[in-house]
Ligand SMILES: [Zn+2]
């Protein structure tokens with residue numbers, strides 16, 4: 690199983706590198722950093738001042754048909770789908786593609802205070818969460834589980850940073 694990390698409009702290389710290291714450790718596989726050419730201008734909504742999340746996934750899919758593995762995009766841009774105010778991330782259920790936005794994972798967004806450790810903790814939870822969807826996991830009721838849904842930053846902070854035993858079992862099966 691291959692993992693590909695695709696930074697899309699994000700300057701925090703330290704965060705990217707740390708996420709890559711953690712994923713390599715957790716999934717015991719090499720994580721390739723790739724660059725996709727995502728036309729973000731075409732995904733921008735002037736009305737909402739945000740970028741259409743599903744559009745990233747469509748463009749990623751069009752460029753990576755020959756890839757065998759999961760492709761995780763990470764961006765600093767604020768993303769949305771029409772029915773929601775914002776998204777921390779979106780993934781194809783049992784698919785290859787996902788996107789995580791760290792825009793609203795920054796503590797600066799809420800309190801104005803920079804906290805790189807907290808940013809990393811939040812980002813890795815959302816990466817695990819969206820990857821979980823790629824592996825077929827649905828939302829979990831266990832607050833200690835990273836597959837619990839989180840619609841606010843408080844909920845991101847509240848949920849655990851690993852898969853619960855049940856979700857991990859399902860994930861392991863789909864890795865075989
Ligand atoms: Zn989810």
Ligand SMILES: [Zn+2]
Nearest residue numbers: 829834853856
């Ligand atoms: Zn779970």
